Amino acid sequence: MHHRRAHTKSRHGCTTCKTRRVKCDEQRPICGNCSSRNETCAYPGTGPFFFTGSQGRRSRRGASSIASSEDRQQSNSESPSFHDFNQLGNSPTTASYAPTLDMKQLELILQWINETHKLPARSEETRKVWEKVVLQEALTAPYLMHGILAISALHLSYLRRDDRYEMWLDIAIAHKNTALTMFSEQLQNISQSNAKAMMSFGGLAFAFSLATALNLDTKEDGPGLNSLTNVFQLARGVQIIVNAAGDSLKEGEFAPLFDITPPDVSIPAHVIDALDKLDQLQAQCSETDPSIDSATYAHAIQRMRRLVAFTFDSPLSLTMAGGWAISCSPAFLDDLNIRRPLALVVLAHYCVFLHMGRGNWSIGSWGYKVFLEITQELEPHWHSHIEWAARHIMSSDP
Structure with a gap:
């Protein structure tokens, strides 16, 4: 009769041994099994570095695997010199000095x-x-x-x-x-x-x-x-x-x-006209509603004007997307959070330029999907102020 060999569980062993379902001796940075099989040895952990000594609960998305500067210094202090390598030859201890590559x-x-x-x-x-x-x-x-x-x-x-x-x-x-x-x-x-x-x-x-x-x-x-x-x-x-x-x-x-000097490109007349109308709208709204900070909106629109050239120079660039986001004032972000209609109209214009850059793998459908939500948030009498945006977003693929 064959008996299964008993062994103690290795709760903190490397992922390679766990995959193979064998006992890991938990030696770091490379366990004995991985060393003898010349395999990559990786330990799970929630710490910021790969060769971490502490073992916490693993996050849902796994753990990173970069050695800390402290670990690297320790590794360097323990690594053999060039002379040591010449002396090692075929010694059975050579494997303990073998560097690992992730x-x-x-x-x-x-x-x-x-x-x-x-x-x-x-x-x-x-x-x-x-x-x-x-x-x-x-x-x-x-x-x-x-x-x-x-x-x-x-x-x-x-x-x-x-x-x-x-x-x-x-x-x-x-x-x-x-x-x-x-x-x-x-x-x-x-x-x-x-x-x-x-x-x-x-x-x-x-x-x-x-x-x-x-x-x-x-x-x-x-x-x-x-x-x-x-x-x-x-x-x-x-x-x-x-x-x-x-x-x-x-x-x-x-x-x-x-250096955000705008590139020398031609801006279509319909874009300039749309931003002009947006400026006029913010001026009108500021006159009728004292709670609206005219300077905040004037700055947001002016920043959009300055960055739009980068979109027409290179549609896939993140310059408009990131540059405008970085410059958004806390007051404007507050108005977005409370869904102030004027803030949503300004954002709808920004969505046009996001949508133009949808071929960028990090932008994708952002402009299209945010614009759809804006149309649902705005009361019908505000829709006339986003007609230009609707024309250029909804007439093309998401």
Whole structure:
């Protein structure tokens, strides 16, 4: 008679051993089984780093897998020197010094360098900043590195609608959760030394929020008025960081990100006319309703005028979407939250430019779906003020 060999349960073993249903010796950074089989060894955990010593309850979307600077320093102190490697030869202890590679994380870095860094760029100069300078900043700002890995994983989940889609989405959410936790701890300590990394992360978080909602696309979390207002609140954080850091942030390698000189493109007459009418409407409403802050709306419309050239120069650019969101004043966001009709009319015009950029994987159907909700919120006598928006949104595909 054959008897099943008894063994004690390994509750904190690596995911590879759990998949194989074998006992893990829980050695870190690579367990004995994975070392002998030359397999990737990964431990689940809710902490921000892959080689974490603490084991908490795993989040719904898994955990990230970047080693902390402390872990890296410890690893470096324990790694053999070049002389040591020469002495090791075929010693049975060689395996204990073997470095491990997390191929998924390396693939995400490659994805960032090759493609994803282009998402927030609007020119060749800004593209270079996002590709190299921001990545360099991330080496000393773990939350930014997690943000880069999160948006790159989300991009891969969009590009590869195959059996790895869920895996990349899980990785994206895990990195995002970790990044936000770490980032929030820095918000009370904005300085010149961390402002570049914090501003970069804010821009990525804006794009990530838009793209994530497209993946969820539920009534509560998908594209809609409430979701967009929340994204605007997040985008406002970028302006707060810029204000706190002062002019130093606008100098040096990051200078191209602050150059919003409109490109030399022709703006269609119907767009200029629509924005002129919007200005006239806000002036009329401000005269009849003292609770409306005319300066707030004049600023919002003027900002839209300034950024619209970027949409016609490059429709898939995030410059209008992000630039206008960042500049939204708290007063305007308050009016959106209470569904003030004038604020909804202004937002309907913004939706036209969002809809023009629907080919951007992080924008998609945002403009179309938010506009539909605006039409339901507005009383019929306000609909004449969004006819231009309706004409350009409803006559094309979502």
